[in-house]
Amino acid sequence: MNLIDGKAVAAQCKAEIREKVAALKEQGINPGLAVILVGDNPASRVYVTNKEKDCAECGIYSEEYKLPENISQQELLDLIGVLNENPAIHGILVQLPLPKHLSEDLVIGSIRPDKDVDAFHSYNVGKIMQGDYQFLPCTPAGVMKLLDAYNIDPAGKHCVVVGRSNIVGKPMAMLLLHRNGTVTICHSRTPNLAEMTRQADILVSAVGKRELITADMVKPGAVVIDVAMNRNDAGKLCGDVCFDEVKDIASYITPVPGGVGPMTRVMLLENTLTAAQAAAKK
Ligand code: GUN
Numbered sequence: 001m002n003l004i005d006g007k008a009v010a011a012q013c014k015a016e017i018r019e020k021v022a023a024l025k026e027q028g029i030n031p032g033l034a035v036i037l038v039g040d041n042p043a044s045r046v047y048v049t050n051k052e053k054d055c056a057e058c059g060i061y062s063e064e065y066k067l068p069e070n071i072s073q074q075e076l077l078d079l080i081g082v083l084n085e086n087p088a089i090h091g092i093l094v095q096l097p098l099p100k101h102l103s104e105d106l107v108i109g110s111i112r113p114d115k116d117v118d119a120f121h122s123y124n125v126g127k128i129m130q131g132d133y134q135f136l137p138c139t140p141a142g143v144m145k146l147l148d149a150y151n152i153d154p155a156g157k158h159c160v161v162v163g164r165s166n167i168v169g170k171p172m173a174m175l176l177l178h179r180n181g182t183v184t185i186c187h188s189r190t191p192n193l194a195e196m197t198r199q200a201d202i203l204v205s206a207v208g209k210r211e212l213i214t215a216d217m218v219k220p221g222a223v224v225i226d227v228a229m230n231r232n233d234a235g236k237l238c239g240d241v242c243f244d245e246v247k248d249i250a251s252y253i254t255p256v257p258g259g260v261g262p263m264t265r266v267m268l269l270e271n272t273l274t275a276a277q278a279a280a281k282k
Pocket residue numbers: 093094095096097118138139167
């Protein structure tokens with residue numbers, strides 16, 4: 001078994017981004033990210049704090065908008081409208097989930113696609129389907145970078161993605177397909193999940209259910225990528241995969257924490273840099 005060290009790969013990517021940010025600043029462009037948090041979901045709070053810390057470490061300017069839970073849809077859309085027009089802001093991220101009275105579709109749809117560093121806007125989702133994109137959603141893009149860092153080529157491999165969310169499962173399948181993988185997407189209505197996962201050369205689990213992937217569901221020598229962030233009974237972070245038993249079967253495996261998570265964080269920085277570079281060319 002080889003451990004895929006997301007922390008180490010992310011640190012390397014971050015160092016490269018820091019250099020590119022410095023180079024851009026020399027041209028008079030100061031990359032900027034606005035992060036909007038509505039309400040006080042504790043997990044979202046942690047994500048947003050981490051995003052700001054990451055930006056600071058790479059020299060990216062960031063602004064945080066901490067809005068009350070009961071903000072109206074119009075007030076939120078107005079703020080996004082202002083940020084859309086602000087030349088100091090190259091990326092806008094609205095932390096999800098939003099409170100129930102707000103429409104995520106409308107809110108995400110109001111972000112200018114060239115500032116949509118999450119790549120959640122329908123325009124960017126469409127570009128991803130076509131294989132012609134400026135931004136990729138951070139988690140699937142981070143997984144692809146990890147595979148590349150370990151010279152794992154999806155071409156010709158059977159890639160099984162478990163989970164079909166708009167944020168991870170669907171775009172993940174698309175990126176593996178663009179790299180010539182043969183892709184199967186499994187989900188909660190897949191009748192015999194184990195039969196499908198056992199066929200995977202590359203298995204990506206993005207469900208959010210701990211102990212979902214057991215040793216008998218993994219083909220010997222498979223590459224196992226665990227995207228999930230769950231908590232066990234002791235409150236410790238864990239993924240979907242029973243790491244201790246699967247690690248002896250897999251050829252490569254990501255730990256949780258320290259696998260995909262750090263890469264997701266770094267891809268947001270990369271998308272912000274890409275947005276700033278594109279703005280510099282305009
Ligand atoms: N909530 C959980 N993951 C994400 C993400 O990648 N982006 C945003 N905006 N919200 C999230």
